Amino acid sequence: xxxxxxxxxxxxxxxxxxxxxxxxxxxxxxxxxxxxxxxxxxxxxxxxxxxxxxxxxxxxxxxxxxxxxxxxxxxxxxxxxxxxxxxxxxxxxxxxxxxxxxxxxxxxxxxxxxxxxxxxxxxxxxxxxxxxxxxxxxxxxxxxxxxxxxxxxxxxxxxxxxxxxxxxxxxxxxxxxxxxxxxxxxxxxxxxxxxxxxxxxxxxxxxxxxxxxxxxxxxxxxxxxxxxxxxxxxxxxxxxxxxxxxxxxxxxxxxxxxxxxxxxxxxxxxxxxxxxxxxxxxxxxxxxxxxxxxxxxxxxxxxxxxxxxxxxxxxxxxxxxxxxxxxxxxxxxxxxxxxxxxxxxxxxxxxxxxxxxxxxxxxxxxxxxxxxxxxxxxxxxxxxxxxxxxxxxxxxxxxxxxxxxxxxxxxxxxxxxxxxxxxxxxxxxxxxxxxxxxxxxxxxxxxxxxxxxxxxxxxxxxxxxxxxxxxxxxxxxxxxx
Numbered sequence: 001x002x003x004x005x006x007x008x009x010x011x012x013x014x015x016x017x018x019x020x021x022x023x024x025x026x027x028x029x030x031x032x033x034x035x036x037x038x039x040x041x042x043x044x045x046x047x048x049x050x051x052x053x054x055x056x057x058x059x060x061x062x063x064x065x066x067x068x069x070x071x072x073x074x075x076x077x078x079x080x081x082x083x084x085x086x087x088x089x090x091x092x093x094x095x096x097x098x099x100x101x102x103x104x105x106x107x108x109x110x111x112x113x114x115x116x117x118x119x120x121x122x123x124x125x126x127x128x129x130x131x132x133x134x135x136x137x138x139x140x141x142x143x144x145x146x147x148x149x150x151x152x153x154x155x156x157x158x159x160x161x162x163x164x165x166x167x168x169x170x171x172x173x174x175x176x177x178x179x180x181x182x183x184x185x186x187x188x189x190x191x192x193x194x195x196x197x198x199x200x201x202x203x204x205x206x207x208x209x210x211x212x213x214x215x216x217x218x219x220x221x222x223x224x225x226x227x228x229x230x231x232x233x234x235x236x237x238x239x240x241x242x243x244x245x246x247x248x249x250x251x252x253x254x255x256x257x258x259x260x261x262x263x264x265x266x267x268x269x270x271x272x273x274x275x276x277x278x279x280x281x282x283x284x285x286x287x288x289x290x291x292x293x294x295x296x297x298x299x300x301x302x303x304x305x306x307x308x309x310x311x312x313x314x315x316x317x318x319x320x321x322x323x324x325x326x327x328x329x330x331x332x333x334x335x336x337x338x339x340x341x342x343x344x345x346x347x348x349x350x351x352x353x354x355x356x357x358x359x360x361x362x363x364x365x366x367x368x369x370x371x372x373x374x375x376x377x378x379x380x381x382x383x384x385x386x387x388x389x390x391x392x393x394x395x396x397x398x399x400x401x402x403x404x405x406x407x408x409x410x411x412x413x414x415x416x417x418x419x420x421x422x423x424x425x426x427x428x429x430x431x432x433x434x435x436x437x438x439x440x441x442x443x444x445x446x447x448x449x450x451x452x453x454x455x456x457x458x459x460x461x462x463x464x465x466x467x468x469x470x471x472x473x474x475x476x477x478x479x480x481x
Contacts, residue, residue: 013405029188032136238331258321
């Protein structure tokens with residue numbers, strides 16, 4: 001298929017499926033915490049705007065969570081079908097880590113998800129808030145175990161290697177491997193920022209349409225506060241992560257920077273086209289010594305070049321170089337959005353600037369794109385190793401033919417584009433409709449009409465209570481005040 005061999009197709013299939021999957025957990029992680037904040041503020045302040053926003057984003061969370069679960073199932077099966085040699089070699093370490101994720105995070109989420117989605121008017125407010133907190137904590141615990149497993153593959157320790165099989169020696173060292181704290185913090189904050197810009201873009205859409213209700217203004221304000229406070233923190237975490245990567249995976253850093261020769265006072269390349277065959281970065285434009293300053297905190301710091309490694313041990317510099325710059329560039333734009341928001345807020349023009357609103361609308365998918373670019377940097381930069389320095393990706397793949405891998409990849413592409421295309425379209429239409437105001441009073445009236453008046457959904461996706469027509473308009477009447 002397209003001249004690719006079985007290994008390349010297996011990698012492409014995993015990259016395709018995980019790229020679809022990671023979007024939904026990122027939204028779920030961020031939205032779960034956002035929902036906990038909204039419900040907590042409603043209970044504390046009695047401000048019904050928080051309640052209306054909670055109900056609106058709860059429906060979107062339900063759909064994103066459902067799609068995340070469905071797409072995540074495929075990832076587990078691929079370890080056995082496409083990467084059986086990895087499962088054989090590292091299953092005694094990766095298997096328990098993923099099992100812990102199910103036993104802790106998944107069971108916690110499953111135990112309280114129903115109460116969170118359907119119990120707002122059926123259980124006490126305190127119990128419902130507790131359920132929302134448990135779901136939010138569950139998403140973070142899930143992130144903990146998944147990132148621990150991935151980080152161990154990047155910086156393995158706490159194991160013994162016998163006849164090509166990894167055996168656990170110290171679970172503390174395995175779980176808290178050298179890169180894990182940085183990856184966990186980087187991923188969690190990325191999920192929060194992704195959600196903040198989705199919320200901000202939704203509010204910006206409605207502001208541009210002339211909708212100035214309190215809920216829309218609140219969404220816009222909260223998103224920009226998040227960008228202002230958290231985007232710079234993410235830059236600091238990224239810097240610390242980069243220093244950790246320089247220590248444990250210097251080849252990846254060399255590819256990220258597009259440098260081939262070991263030298264001191266290395267420039268930071270703003271533009272360039274790394275050429276793997278010629279072993280050079282063409283059309284390079286850089287700032288002298290800045291890479292050395294960032295990576296070693298010394299203007300004359302030495303950085304190893306890619307030529308220090310044999311050609312077969314080098315990652316794809318072109319992909320790593322540009323995915324890293326996409327991630328960093330979008331991160332800088334997020335910091336800029338927060339700064340502009342603060343400047344306009346101080347002048348009392350936060351909701352009266354069409355320029356900022358258009359910028360936030362365009363930045364809606366920025367967090368998710370940056371997250372995907374970061375994962376490309378991480379995973380492609382690890383190559384040609386699946387367990388860094390110990391197990392090659394070519395030795396971890398199953399014994400399938402290129403034809404078999406090409407056929408299954410084609411099926412995945414068709415099914416994913418159809419199923420998740422519809423799901424994403426539905427999510428966008430829900431966001432386009434916007435929050436409905438006065439829901440708290442409306443639900444109180446419904447409860448007084450007697451038992452059985454409100455339907456009780458039996459499926460998680462049914463938490464998206466209100467349908468959306470082709471124009472994004474609500475097909476139900478607005479609740480009467």
